[in-house]
Amino acid sequence: MATAAIVIIGDEILSGKFAEENAAFLIGELRTLGVDLKRIVVIPDELDDIAATVTEASARFDHVFTSGGVGPTHDDLTMAGIARGFGTTVVRQPELEARVRGYWGAKLDEANLRLADVPAGAELVYGKDQVWPVVAYRNVYILPGVPSLFRRKFVDIRDRFRSEPVTVARVYVDADEGQIAAVLDAVVAAHASVKIGSYPRFSEKDFRVLLTLEGRDADAVASAHAQLVERLGARVVRHEAPAST
């Protein structure tokens, strides 16, 4: 089972100039891949914050995906921040430099070459796109903030992250959470490997609480699901049998 964190680097998100789209997209991708997303952090375009946040996530989780702060302008600090965090420097990567020169040709501005600057020791990860790789430093995959590019680049390399699938079941209940808490406690205690969530909703027509059950042991999820449906009895409005995501 693999774990992951997402680090969104962007004043523009924190100040509300753009809505966050990349973590929202990656949540679904990681779930489908069977990767446990453990943390999302949105931070400003600040060197020390990038350095500290990325290195902490890198130490705690199997994969880290960053979004934003890569480009040729003054506010693009991700490469420098990651280099600082890992105690290395930013260097011009020859293979990327050749690609940048090839792409811009005679129209090249000096600033465009900043796109070839990466932390020393970074790896170039190629998927099907044989021209523009993803830059990775150790377990940190450095992706662009523009949503269309972020998606394209992640999808291009996503197969390398595939892990064990998760089984999920759902039970829709017409009751107050307080009325079902004791039953939940008992079923939770009997199924240590199953994560059970209880979510009150106030604007649904036919149920007041959604219970979700998930885990990688499909039999345990099925057992917990059956127990909940039985013990909650007539309070169960409907339920969804365990299925792999």
Next chain:
Amino acid sequence: MATAAIVIIGDEILSGKFAEENAAFLIGELRTLGVDLKRIVVIPDELDDIAATVTEASARFDHVFTSGGVGPTHDDLTMAGIARGFGTTVVRQPELEARVRGYWGAKLDEANLRLADVPAGAELVYGKDQVWPVVAYRNVYILPGVPSLFRRKFVDIRDRFRSEPVTVARVYVDADEGQIAAVLDAVVAAHASVKIGSYPRFSEKDFRVLLTLEGRDADAVASAHAQLVERLGARVVRHEAPAST
């Protein structure tokens, strides 16, 4: 100038069961109030993670807003996590207990009383709603995860967070970021108090880069805006004059 962090506590967000709505809402509210949002963190329903994340944010920023994990079921761990982080215990708050008993009356389940459990030393913050206060521990405001409740409770107490307004201007540019990087560097260097962001867009009809300028010194924002418009000349497609948010 006040700073803030948002801590979203919820497996249901990290696993994609529900889309994140509360941070998305609060971003706009804090911007309007003139509060600088410096960090958003989404974490699982895990005691130690709640404890560490909330106390770190509390030490670094003026205000912390948590979302989720308050309720009567086993997965509601926010109060216990915050208590653990600050080295205190969870106690039943008499004023809240009376309100819970009054609300549920004869239908009260023992589990409902968990809604009256708070970290020892927590404060009850009342806005116009004189029945259900917001629970705060030091500078941490503990809000429910259900979006309609989160909004209602934040709006009820938001006036206490009002800070200095921010002035924002925008310049829409038809150029490659590399072509304008040098001009940006110069204007940035001359306006230390103005935060200038450069955002490439690939699906807009008439511009390729959006530049945003913001700060609390309205004259400095106006000066940076004027310099950018002048130096970028014919590359400027249109621009928006400095305005308070």
